[in-house]
Amino acid sequence: xxxxxxxxxxxxxxxxxxxxxxxxxxxxxxxxxxxxxxxxxxxxxxxxxxxxxxxxxxxxxxxxxxxxxxxxxxxxxxxxxxxxxxxxxxxxxxxxxxxxxxxxxxxxxxxxxxxxxxxxxxxxxxxxxxxxxxxxxxxxxxxxxxxxxxxxxxxxxxxxxxxxxxxxxxxxxxxxxxxxxxxxxxxxxxxxxxxxxxxxxxxxxxxxxxxxxxxxxxxxxxxxxxxxxxxxxxxxxxxxxxxxxxxxxxxxxxxxxxxxxxxxxxxxxxxxxxxxxxxxxxxxxxxxxxxxxxxxxxxxxxxxxxxxxxxxxxxxxxxxxxxxxxxxxxxxxxxxxxxxxxxxxxxxxxxxxxxxxxxxxxxxxxxxxxxxxxxxxxxxxxxxxxxxxxxxxxxxxxxxxxxxxxxxxxxxxxxxxxxxxxxxxxx
Numbered sequence: 001x002x003x004x005x006x007x008x009x010x011x012x013x014x015x016x017x018x019x020x021x022x023x024x025x026x027x028x029x030x031x032x033x034x035x036x037x038x039x040x041x042x043x044x045x046x047x048x049x050x051x052x053x054x055x056x057x058x059x060x061x062x063x064x065x066x067x068x069x070x071x072x073x074x075x076x077x078x079x080x081x082x083x084x085x086x087x088x089x090x091x092x093x094x095x096x097x098x099x100x101x102x103x104x105x106x107x108x109x110x111x112x113x114x115x116x117x118x119x120x121x122x123x124x125x126x127x128x129x130x131x132x133x134x135x136x137x138x139x140x141x142x143x144x145x146x147x148x149x150x151x152x153x154x155x156x157x158x159x160x161x162x163x164x165x166x167x168x169x170x171x172x173x174x175x176x177x178x179x180x181x182x183x184x185x186x187x188x189x190x191x192x193x194x195x196x197x198x199x200x201x202x203x204x205x206x207x208x209x210x211x212x213x214x215x216x217x218x219x220x221x222x223x224x225x226x227x228x229x230x231x232x233x234x235x236x237x238x239x240x241x242x243x244x245x246x247x248x249x250x251x252x253x254x255x256x257x258x259x260x261x262x263x264x265x266x267x268x269x270x271x272x273x274x275x276x277x278x279x280x281x282x283x284x285x286x287x288x289x290x291x292x293x294x295x296x297x298x299x300x301x302x303x304x305x306x307x308x309x310x311x312x313x314x315x316x317x318x319x320x321x322x323x324x325x326x327x328x329x330x331x332x333x334x335x336x337x338x339x340x341x342x343x344x345x346x347x348x349x350x351x352x353x354x355x356x357x358x359x360x361x362x363x364x365x366x367x368x369x370x371x372x373x374x375x376x377x378x379x380x381x382x383x384x385x386x387x388x389x390x391x392x393x394x395x396x397x398x399x400x401x402x403x404x405x406x407x408x409x410x411x412x413x414x415x416x417x418x419x420x421x422x423x424x425x426x427x
Contacts, residue, residue: 010038015419021213
């Protein structure tokens with residue numbers, strides 16, 4: 001059996017290490033952060049343990065459900081009916097089901113019909129190959145018409161991708177629609193899930209099983225270099241020296257991976273560096289009262305510079321306090337990316353008061369800001385053609401991040417699916 005280095009202790013890295021240990025390999029897992037979990041890691045929010053970045057489970061997330069069963073955690077899954085809202089020009093409307101669409105006053109009948117037909121057709125589609133070469137904005141506009149596209153999709157794409165909004169793959173957008181559209185109890189009831197105790201329940205069990213199987217987890221240990229000699233992986237270089245290994249699997253964001261892969265051919269490094277990835281700032285508020293009855297609210301209002309909010313407390317039980325996430329996605333060069341935490345907390349507090357004028361200053365109990373420099377791959381048309389192979393031609397080396405979920409978006413289920421697949425390739 002092989003001695004394998006896994007780089008990154010997010011959900012993908014932990015799943016990779018778990019399956020390697022289960023197969024009998026010797027594993028060393030390196031993580032620059034001082035806690036495992038990556039985007040699924042928790043923090044202590046004044047006595048309440050919640051994720052740094054919001055997570056939910058869909059009915060189609062079979063890889064995650066299978067892993068929970070393998071770990072003896074199948075009984076920790078909880079399913080709950082959730083709702084969506086749409087805040088448009090100063091008013092909050094129900095959204096996400098046929099009756100809400102028909103009653104919505106901001107769109108004409110033809111636009112509503114086209115929107116509904118597109119949503120239904122997307123959930124029924126299984127073959128995405130014809131969408132792979134199409135631009136998302138052109139595909140959506142052709143189906144929906146100008147009015148429905150400008151109302152429902154243009155603000156979301158603009159406020160999440162900025163200058164990249166016209167460069168997205170239709171297949172990537174379709175998969176997001178399908179995943180949510182198929183996570184329903186029926187046509188009128190969306191149903192999402194969560195792990196009892198949050199993602200921390202899964203992270204802790206994976207850590208325990210890795211260590212119980214002889215795996216070593218080195219937190220607070222960034223990898224400087226994956227040493228490649230003679231066309232194969234030889235060692236991992238960290239601050240305090242080198243560790244000889246037979247194989248290395250990198251699961252960190254590609255921009256970070258390229259810093260460790262200086263031994264690769266320049267042409268291959270250029271392919272990795274050509275992949276665009278934008279940052280995220282996620283503000284988490286703890287409130288004494290709810291903002292709305294919805295799990296998520298999409299926003300189309302010129303006074304807001306956010307695409308929406310996610311109210312975790314309308315999915316997962318959080319006691320007497322409400323937890324609300326307000327995500328900003330933006331290129332790293334955007335001026336707001338350098339704001340300090342207080343400015344983000346102040347701006348989002350103002351937004352929440354606009355969404356619910358009943359909120360008072362005394363309702364805001366705590367605020368926390370999480371940041372990721374590389375959080376969201378920009379998946380353009382024919383994105384698979386741009387990705388270097390996971391095994392890029394060096395014996396013992398595999399490299400992947402959330403870009404390799406395409407056409408799926410980021411999610412724990414895709415992380416564990418790909419982690420399992422990479423572990424299976426190690427001899």
